[in-house]
Amino acid sequence: MRRLGVSIYPEKSTPEQDKDYLKKAASYGFSRVFTCLLSVQKPKEEIKADFMDIISCAKGLQMEVILDVAPAVFNQLGISYDEPDFFAELGADGIRLDLGFDGLKEAQMTYNDYGLKIELNMSNDVAYLENIMTHQPNTANLVGCHNFYPQKYTGLPYEFFISCSERFKKYNLRTAAFVTSEHAELGPWNINDGLCTLEEHRNLPIDIQAKHLFATGLIDDVIIGNAYASDEELEQLGKLNPARLELSVELEKNVSLMEKTIMFEETHIRRGDISEYMVRSVDVRKKYASRSVKSAATPAQKRGDIFIGNDSFGKYKAELQVVLKDMPADERKNKVGHVRKEELFLLDYIRPWGSFTLREI
Structure with a gap:
């Protein structure tokens, strides 16, 4: 303990x-x-x-x-x-x-x-x-x-x-x-x-x-x-x-209740076959597969940004992603928040199969 x-x-x-x-x-x-x-x-x-x-x-x-x-x-x-x-x-x-x-x-x-x-x-x-x-x-x-x-x-x-x-x-x-x-x-x-x-x-x-x-x-x-x-x-x-990393998040404007639920009411687990560009929390997309995530803001993806797949993303709808390396905009994903600037370095501690939670500032 x-x-x-x-x-x-x-x-x-x-x-x-x-x-x-x-x-x-x-x-x-x-x-x-x-x-x-x-x-x-x-x-x-x-x-x-x-x-x-x-x-x-x-x-x-x-x-x-x-x-x-x-x-x-x-x-x-x-x-x-x-x-x-x-x-x-x-x-x-x-x-x-x-x-x-x-x-x-x-x-x-x-x-x-x-x-x-x-x-x-x-x-x-x-x-x-x-x-x-x-x-x-x-x-x-x-x-x-x-x-x-x-x-x-x-x-x-x-x-x-x-x-x-x-x-x-x-x-x-x-x-x-x-x-x-x-x-x-x-x-x-x-x-x-x-x-x-x-x-x-x-x-x-x-x-x-x-x-x-x-x-x-x-x-x-x-x-x-x-x-x-x-x-x-x-x-x-x-x-x-103390046992699980919690990241503090600055929320975007007009984030839906569904997106907030996915972000803050779930424990996220990083997919084991990792990507160097993002941390993928995939279990949530299974849980919320039948729910709607309407399209919203889709700017370029910067390190620390948090995105959720919207209705146009097929089987990846409701998947939560935390960006590790900058990527172009993808209209299939909504930007819902950004990890607190001082905590960006903590992204490196989300290991394969590692769990983490998000907390709204």
């Missing part, structure tokens, strides 16, 4: 603000929390009190909590990686190792007595995970999560991100990555140009960032890196179907 998550930074906010945010996020279906010990500069007992309070709230909301740590944090707090009882006492479900150890230690940590998840940093394309796997970890307690990047132009490039992520999916490990809110201002450091994993996401709407990560098929959990995301952003993500 794919999940949504939020981040909180207790040292930069108040317990009341964090609790309100967690309650709001939970109401929209968010079920995990990322928080960070890397930037906390307090005595051990103060840290314990602060984090126990907020983690207790999250657990009451049925949210999983992962704490970001590094070897320096273990040293600072006098904690042994062999017995991470301090994190269990806080109520955390796991710890994320921002920096790793030697492979053997990580493997041993997955056998801790508290069932804590050990979350590895995914944003390095080296044989780090392979080294850990040679030491026979308990994979039930081993998961991965990418970094976020507060400074603009420092996020991961796409191909590198894919290569890193594939290392983890090869072992069927759960994975996570970060998206950024355009409204949130809190992060662990004093630089916050957005807290995303992929650099290309930094200026995209948050729902498109999340759609993209899920569409890769390599990310299970999408977490908002900065706090606090707006109510609208939480709602947008909460409405997403």
Whole structure:
């Protein structure tokens, strides 16, 4: 099951603000929390009190909590990686190792007595995970999560991100990555140009960032890196179907009720013997074969345009097509809409036999 998550930074906010945010996020279906010990500069007992309070709230909301740590944090707090009882006492479900150890230690940590998840940093394309796997970890307690990047132009490039992520999916490990809110201002450091994993996401709407990560098929959990995301952003993500790509569509004028029904009330499946020029959803033409689709506007076909076969198209009447490559006008097809400009790149993720839905903007 794919999940949504939020981040909180207790040292930069108040317990009341964090609790309100967690309650709001939970109401929209968010079920995990990322928080960070890397930037906390307090005595051990103060840290314990602060984090126990907020983690207790999250657990009451049925949210999983992962704490970001590094070897320096273990040293600072006098904690042994062999017995991470301090994190269990806080109520955390796991710890994320921002920096790793030697492979053997990580493997041993997955056998801790508290069932804590050990979350590895995914944003390095080296044989780090392979080294850990040679030491026979308990994979039930081993998961991965990418970094976020507060400074603009420092996020991961796409191909590198894919290569890193594939290392983890090869072992069927759960994975996570970060998206950024355009409204949130809190992060662990004093630089916050957005807290995303992929650099290309930094200026995209948050729902498109999340759609993209899920569409890769390599990310299970999408977490908002900065706090606090707006109510609208939480709602947008909460409405997403993480398992199926949904494209936002700008509707043409004078589209018929029948055409709207075909577009928005059906789950579309791309034909398996694909065309490079269009995504063909053919099951709908069978369902609506007896219904009329009157001829309408038939301009030249541009990438992202959506067409439906009209009554003059014979057996192809009511077939829905999403244009991938520009083509001449075809009077047998009506233009009914266009995929939102910012989402055009998502067309490349509709694979043979892949399913998708359309949503009117």
